[in-house]
Amino acid sequence: MGLWKSIVHFSLLLILVPILSFNQIYSSWAQESSVTKIINIRLGAHMDKTRLVLDLTRETQFRAFYLADPYRLVLDLPKIDFEVKASGLKKAVGGVSGYRFGLFDNETSRIVIDLVSPMIIKKSFHLRSNVKGLTRLVIDLKTTSRSKFQKEATNTIKNTRQKLSSSASLKKKASSLSPSMKIGNQKLIIIDPGHGGVDPGAIGHAGTYEKHVVLSAAKVFKQIIEKDPAYRVILTRTKDQFLTLRNRISRSKLSGADLFISIHADSIANNSVRGATIYTLSETASDKEAAQLAERENKADIISGVDLSDETEEVTNILIDLAQRETMNQAAKFAGILVPELLKVIKTHKRPHKFAGFAVLKAPDVPSILLEMGYLSNVNDERLLKQDSFVRKIAKSVKIGLDKYFASVP
Numbered sequence: 001m002g003l004w005k006s007i008v009h010f011s012l013l014l015i016l017v018p019i020l021s022f023n024q025i026y027s028s029w030a031q032e033s034s035v036t037k038i039i040n041i042r043l044g045a046h047m048d049k050t051r052l053v054l055d056l057t058r059e060t061q062f063r064a065f066y067l068a069d070p071y072r073l074v075l076d077l078p079k080i081d082f083e084v085k086a087s088g089l090k091k092a093v094g095g096v097s098g099y100r101f102g103l104f105d106n107e108t109s110r111i112v113i114d115l116v117s118p119m120i121i122k123k124s125f126h127l128r129s130n131v132k133g134l135t136r137l138v139i140d141l142k143t144t145s146r147s148k149f150q151k152e153a154t155n156t157i158k159n160t161r162q163k164l165s166s167s168a169s170l171k172k173k174a175s176s177l178s179p180s181m182k183i184g185n186q187k188l189i190i191i192d193p194g195h196g197g198v199d200p201g202a203i204g205h206a207g208t209y210e211k212h213v214v215l216s217a218a219k220v221f222k223q224i225i226e227k228d229p230a231y232r233v234i235l236t237r238t239k240d241q242f243l244t245l246r247n248r249i250s251r252s253k254l255s256g257a258d259l260f261i262s263i264h265a266d267s268i269a270n271n272s273v274r275g276a277t278i279y280t281l282s283e284t285a286s287d288k289e290a291a292q293l294a295e296r297e298n299k300a301d302i303i304s305g306v307d308l309s310d311e312t313e314e315v316t317n318i319l320i321d322l323a324q325r326e327t328m329n330q331a332a333k334f335a336g337i338l339v340p341e342l343l344k345v346i347k348t349h350k351r352p353h354k355f356a357g358f359a360v361l362k363a364p365d366v367p368s369i370l371l372e373m374g375y376l377s378n379v380n381d382e383r384l385l386k387q388d389s390f391v392r393k394i395a396k397s398v399k400i401g402l403d404k405y406f407a408s409v410p
Contacts, residue, residue, distance in 0.1 A: 036060050037081045039134060041101070041111075045094030049122055052096075052113070054137040056080075059126050062137070066153040071115035073141070080109045095119055095143065102197035102211075103241045110198040110242070118149035186232045187406055189225060190366070192262040193218040193235065197242030202267035204376035208386060211240060214263045217373060217391045221263070224395040225402065258406075259334065260368035261398070265385050267377035274378035275349040276342050276394065279370040280331045330367035330409070337408070338369075338401035345393040346384075371398075 040055040063076045082101050089098050097114045104110035122142040129136050193214040195201030201210030215237065222233040234257075237243055332353075339352045349372075373394055374381030384390040 035081050036078070037083050038101075039083050041084050041099065043089070043093040043096055049140045049142050050094030050096060050119065052139040052141065054139075055129060055131070055134050056137055057134060059135050060137070062124075064121055064139075066120065066149060068118075068146075068150055068153045071118055071149065073113040073115060073119065073121070075111040075113070075139075076104065077109045077111070079103065079107055082109070092116055095141070100198050100200060102199070103239070104197055105241065112198055118144050118146050120144050120149060120152055185230070187230060187258045187402070188256060189231055189233045189402065190257040190260045191218045191221050191233055191235050192260065193237055194262055194264040195242075196237050196240055199242050202265065202376045204267070204382035205379055206382055208376055208382050210265045210267075210376055213265045213376070213385050214373075215240065217263055217265075217385075217394070220388070220391050221261075221395045221398060224392065225399050228399070228403075231402065257366045259402070260366045262368070262370045264370060264372050265374055265376050265381075266372055267375055269377075271375075271377045271379075273349070274375055274381045275347040276352065276374060277349040277372040278335045278338060278342075278353050279372070280335050280353070280355055281328050281368065327365060327367050331369055333408070334367060334401065334405045335369050337404045338398065341397040341401045341404075342394065345397055346390070 035057075037057045038054055039057070040053075042053045042055075044051045044053070060077055060080065065074050065076075066072065067074060084101065089096065095116045096119075097116050099111060099113045101111045102109070119141040122140040124137070124139045127136040127138055193211070195211040196215065197211075199211065201214070203209055218235050219238075222235060225231050225233050335353050339348070342348055342352065371394075373391070374385050376382050376385065
């Protein structure tokens with residue numbers, strides 16, 4: 001009798017387990033499906049318009065605005081998930097030369113559409129998709145004159161600046177946050193993973209996104225450095241989110257940091273160039289390569305749908321003019337200590353310490369460096385940058401460099 005009870009219990013278990021598993025799977029799927037997703041982005045050129053189609057899991061509203069020089073259409077949507085496989089275009093379609101997408105802030109997702117010539121929205125509407133469970137957002141663009149485009153851009157730039165000015169609240173928060181940022185004699189290190197969200201940064205031959213590589217590396221840096229209780233590390237971003245250059249600098253300046261390290265993995269035209277490089281601030285770049293990289297990085301706000309061309313004098317000063325001589329000297333000193341440590345464990349550029357006018361290094365009172373861990377334009381570097389062991393070597397070298405640097409300064 002006991003044997004039969006065991007067989008019955010076991011049979012019931014075989015029946016119930018799949019049901020429970022299915023319920024768990026369904027519950028998980030239902031929860032995930034509550035988030036609006038963009039599955040695909042398509043473009044089509046027609047005689048009288050260029051049609052942009054977004055395949056969505058549900059209808060959603062958007063806000064559009066225009067930016068000139070270069071011409072861009074910016075679409076802001078409520079926070080959504082992008083399940084689009086790739087961004088950009090190999091060649092222009094109907095006056096559209098490319099597009100980027102990603103999280104712009106905690107509540108906004110952004111799509112930036114690069115235009116060859118002035119175009120504005122003719123009309124937009126939703127359509128039922130042929131694919132079950134999806135809907136289509138259709139946006140038709142038409143060509144227009146430069147003057148009409150600039151008029152549209154002028155009307156919307158004000159709204160953009162108002163949104164950006166909200167970051168000024170960081171100053172108000174600073175007074176309450178600064179005292180708690182440090183504990184005792186802890187050294188506070190700000191690590192800045194470059195790019196993020198709508199700004200992917202460089203894209204490697206194998207499709208590796210710089211914004212993902214540097215965020216992953218920043219988390220490893222934080223883990224390794226904070227094993228020593230003498231340090232506290234704060235990341236300027238902890239997820240795939242866009243930050244303006246102003247916000248990156250403000251976060252380091254207002255938190256009373258002892259050092260600022262911006263992490264990148266850029267690309268350049270010469271794909272044979274590889275190895276880590278450290279940049280410190282100089283208004284005159286040390287070579288042509290450094291100048292090109294700085295120029296591209298300093299345009300990050302502009303290409304990602306933010307116009308800072310008419311910012312307040314205070315913000316302009318922070319971004320451009322407030323690099324104090326002593327701060328620059330301390331940054332160069334840290335770079336000089338870090339280079340030999342990197343040379344012990346990884347390949348570096350033939351000129352591992354360079355100078356360039358990176359805006360992100362211009363915090364007035366925080367020694368700042370930009371660390372290019374390698375170049376995604378080089379296939380060997382791209383492969384290494386995706387390896388945890390390689391990133392940990394760099395992180396450990398940075399930790400040793402920090403120890404030696406702080407031991408040498410008052």
